[in-house]
Amino acid sequence: MEIHEARTFLETHHRGILHTRRGDGSPQLSPVTVGVDEAGRAIISSRETAYKVRNLRRDPRASVVAFVDGFFGGWVQVDGSAEIVAMPAAMEPLVDYYRRLAGEHPDWDDYRAAMAAEQRVLIRIAIERASPTRSG
Secondary structure, three states, X not given: OOHHHHHHHHHHOOEEEEEEXXXXXXXXXXXXXXXXXXXXXXXXXXXXOOHHHHHHHHOOEEEEEEEOOOOOOOEEEEEXXXXXXXXXXXXXXXXXXXXXXXXXXXXXXXXXXXXXXXXXXXXXXXXXXXXXXXXX
């Protein structure tokens, strides 16, 4: 699968599993909502205090498997290096994330207040590889 095909899939299929690595190297998997930003990076909202964020700060290697809402059907895996965008720099990218995945929010002031209160961050993954390259 070409990276541009994986990005196209992520633009419309947002359910996924994020793989990070614990301190001992073992896998840590988290269900996430994933999208793609204007630079073509996979984007995920999380909390500053989440284990996945702590893991990525230590080891930025990340993989995401995204799949169709019904689970059975199409899917993609993307792998790459992650960066964490923390507050206050994360606020407008989080607004963009919401718009890309859900459209317009009924109250952006309320949304921004919630993002600050929840200590939200934006995880951005530079997609370096995409798969599958074949099925079956």
